[in-house]
Amino acid sequence: MSNSSHSASSPVLVWFRQDLRLADNPALNAAVHSGAPVVCLYVLDDATPGRWMPGGASRWWLHHSLKSLDQSLQAIGGRLVLRRGDALKVVTGLAQELQARAVYWNRCYEPYARARDTKIKAQIRDAGYEAETFNGSLMREPWEVTTKDGGPYRVYTPYFRALSAQIDDIALLPAPQKLNDGSAGLHSDGLTTWDLLPTAPDWASGFTPVWTPGETGAHKRLGAFAAKCASQYDAKRNLPGIAGTSRLSPHLHFGEVSPRQVWSHVVSNVAPGSGRETFLKEIGWREFSYSLLYHFDDLPESNYQSKFNDFPWDFDENAFKRWTRGQTGYPIVDAGMRQLWQTGWMHNRVRMIVASFLTKHLLMDWRRGEEWFWDTLVDADLASNSASWQWVAGSGADAAPYFRIFNPVTQGEKFDASGDYVRHWVPEIAALPDKHLHAPWAAPSDVRAKAGIVLGRDYPHPVVDHGKARERALAAYASLKDAA
């Protein structure tokens, strides 16, 4: 369908969202291949996400990623037009203003984004313009990987089997070398006017040395991981003290690299083996989370297993604060929460430990933790975050059973045996010998004195006793089972 007032110079509008890259970008590729001038747009949508507006750490990333995308577009003759407001109004308004030949975008899967985008597509088409959407974020669409009767998978292993069976040769789309820019004269907001970066205080100063947002940074990270770590991934991915995982999660979330690029690069450059296979399964967990969010759209808000609706959650403001600040007195938990605060990221093994600690030791509703992660993670992702929190809490799909309660001491001893991780993030107890590092309160007092540690002064007493907390959590779970 095309609008009669189109001319040969009518541009195609490409609306960038969670696909902040040039290469393997189907919407951009289609626009460039249309032969029309191209206008590249990003909208800071203040209206649609509601309580899931990007958190502080995500906003930091977004700022740098948009800057990087604009530079990449300028290098090929284009630029990124920035607009703020209700995306429905901005996108349909701009399509009209430009008399655009078409509007293209890559799909998002958050429930609010789907509802908004459906409306936008309808309005654009009703106005006589073409609107086309593409898959730029997933290996396969959530509706493409289904059970025999067409329903969604609820268990990961068969899901992954079905997904893998659909992936053979991956043909990646090249980055355009030249862009026929159609944005001359269009107003663009200044990125700095969006105030995405923190100022007073600048709590993100620890992010800069760790991350390079943008497509180039993403590919550097992917290349280094494939060359140095991927073959050992299976053996090392659970050790938070070493760089054994890819750290691609924020790059994937913002679409600076596509999962197809990651999959293809790893398959082409890493020898077959358990490292490679286990890593690809993790990419599969990301896809599974998106499938869950697509098919169960209240996943971020409601228990996937409704029997958890009666769970007797507790809330203690002081204990919650201690958890967020890394002051629980359990070193592996505190190390994780401080890594999160200082770098915007936490190792997956430790995410599981701190989430288990919040929901089981402190008996707090998983949604409290989900919200905290949403604000503090640079990779905050509605699908992966809600699916993972529900997985740990026991209320999710194919979840860890609630009664499996991580012991933070033995988890620390097992996965941070050398103590490198805890010593880095909890330096005040670094002088404790390995044997006592994960349970400072249990160390003989002369050992603590020699390490210069007075509990309650230099490092907190444990916020709860592990044994008692475990009993309390099990009793809460039993009450649920009895009630069911």
Ligand code: FAD
């Ligand atoms: P790698 O181990 O190198 O894995 C490669 C990629 O696979 C990751 O970048 C990620 O995209 C994907 N992936 C790996 N594990 C998972 C998983 N369990 N679920 C979904 N995708 C996975 N991940 C997010 O991207 N955003 C979140 O908001 C998020 N919240 C989480 C909350 C909790 C409580 C837990 C336990 C996990 C959460 N995860 C989340 C999943 C996982 O911890 C991170 O994806 C991973 O730690 C990112 O590090 P990496 O890139 O080095 O991962």
